[in-house]
Amino acid sequence: MEVKARAPGKIILAGEHAVVHGSTAVAAAVDLYTYVTLRFPLQSAENNDRLTLQLKDISLEFSWSLARIKEAIPYDSTTLCRSTPTSCSQETLKSIAVLVEEQNLPKEKIWLSSGISTFLWLYTRIIGFNPATVVINSELPYGSGLGSSAALCVALTAALLASSLSDKTRGNGWSSLDETNLELLNKWAFEGEKIIHGKPSGIDNTVSAYGNMIKFCSGEITRLQSNMPLRMLITNTRVGRNTKALVSGVSQRAARHPDVMNSVFNAVDSISKELAAIIQSKDDTSVTEKEESIKELMEMNQGLLQSMGVSHSSIEAVIQTTVKHKLVSKLTGAGGGGCILTLLPTGTVVDKVVKELESSGFQCFTASIGGNGAQISY
Ligand SMILES: Nc1ncnc2c1ncn2[C@@H]1O[C@H](COP(=O)(O)OP(=O)(O)OP(=O)(O)O)[C@@H](O)[C@H]1O
Ligand SMILES: C[C@@](O)(CCO)CC(=O)[O-]
Ligand SMILES: [Mg+2]
Known part of the structure; x- marks a missing residue:
């Protein structure tokens, strides 16, 4: 089975940084996207015991055996919690960081570590320990203010949530999620942003999830026309x-x-x-x-x-x-x-x-x- 998702980058017209401290900010989506494709192997397939991440635009691939992921990430009652977004504890983040370190990222690409950690966190919480190949391709410059981190979190979560929706109409092109799933998606993406940003306001993931132009203040969203x-x-x-x-x-x-x-x-x-x-x-x-x-x-x-x-x-x-x-x-x-x-x-x-x-x-x-x-x- 294959599921695709995409999420846009953003510009902040006014209010960055102050928004983290409770001020109002105005942001808009831009037509540059991060794309995520999830491919689940057949039971009989060769690679049905691995989770593989391919970053297409920078030609990098990472792969873990599911046994290794299960061993490293502590499993508790909150491990698989698709419908109730939770924060990644410092302890779990440390375990995930070990899995990332084992991939021996080239020194000049070390800035990718937080993105890969976020990937492992969102994947295992929403899908669990299931085999897949996840292909990510981004049109956004990394770490440049256009919300590459939020677009990653939103597109990845959208694909993960979409993979378990019952209504899968194939071949109809891009479609939006309903309001309930959009809200769930935005909460998960915010948890992902926390791993990358430390203390995000939530404006980047919100505008990437909802699109258009928004006014945002302490989590309250006003869509602007x-x-x-x-x-x-x-x-x-x-x-x-x-x-x-x-x-x-x-x-x-x-x-x-x-x-x-x-x-x-x-x-x-x-x-x-x-x-x-x-x-x-x-x-x-x-x-x-x-x-x-x-x-x-x-x-x-x-x-x-x-x-x-x-x-x-x-x-x-x-x-x-x-x-x-x-x-x-x-x-x-x-x-x-x-x-x-x-x-x-x-x-x-x-x-x-x-x-x-x-x-x-x-x-x-x-x-x-x-x-x-x-x-x-x-
Ligand atoms: N496609 C991607 N694949 C893996 N990691 C990514 C991807 N896009 C972003 N990241 C992660 O996000 C980090 C950049 O996020 P950061 O928040 O610093 O910048 P930004 O989101 O581009 O800009 P801003 O937050 O100011 O809008 C990268 O260093 C990387 O860890
Ligand atoms: C700098 C900041 O205000 C915007 C980053 O695009 C951080 C945030 O709101 O999370
Ligand atoms: Mg960011």
Whole structure:
């Protein structure tokens, strides 16, 4: 039997980091996906005692015998709990880390460890100790602010949950999950994100699961309906970074300067709320005026992100280049490198700015904003 799932990456228009501390944030899905294919072998097949993970886009394969997985991961009454998402305990995470270490990841790919641990955790909790080959292929740059970790958790969970649904209509292309399964999927994906991010807000997995554009605050989701064109240039600095470390750095700064950082988080909250209101507004304010307001909000959000300590010289370089072309930019996701968003007001010709950014070694692309969330296919 074969089951497929896909989940999109995301951009955060306003509110990253502050959202971890209870502020509002606004995020949208982008049309770059992580794909997961689950293949279950026949009883008689040769490899029916192994779990194999293939990461297609980076040509890596990992494989464990089920006996070894059973031996390493402590089995208790909560081991198989498809319908009740639970957190991975530190003890289980340590056991899983041993299984990952045994695969001798190349040194330069060690950053994949948390993703592989998350894979083993979600797989064994939702499917149990069953043989399969899991093929993952991602269009998203890893660790760059476009939600590669959330897309992995959402696509993998979608495939795992879909494999046990009774209604499997084959050959109908991509379809969405119903609300109940979507909610279950989002809870599991959040548990997976915890392994990769440490202390996620849940915004990345939520927007990847539900798609479109959302306003998110302390787990509360408001789906947004945009009433204006919204075009963004995405620039990848190609500077690698790790969301877990950046989130932890902001928390440490907040612990050192609680009053200051609370004011920063409150200011970000207001920015996100104002941004959401502009995007949704149906009044007769012109698109140009709305774009001017969004520009200002993005500029202020970037300033506050800088004060949280998550900007980077490469981000500042992109911002300076886009300013020369009268365009406004902010980092998106965790910062520290990664990707930057540049608002492209109606009528903007991007060729010159893209040429200049690319000549500095950055990678530019435009992605369509606000599309599908998680989908499955049989
Ligand atoms: N397709 C994948 N296969 C295996 N691991 C993955 C995959 N995609 C992401 N990961 C894991 O997620 C990590 C990157 O997650 P991280 O949260 O740091 O960045 P991001 O999700 O791309 O950006 P952000 O969280 O800022 O949106 C990788 O180091 C890897 O461990
Ligand atoms: C930095 C952060 O706010 C967004 C990462 O895309 C972390 C989170 O919300 O979990
Ligand atoms: Mg992430």
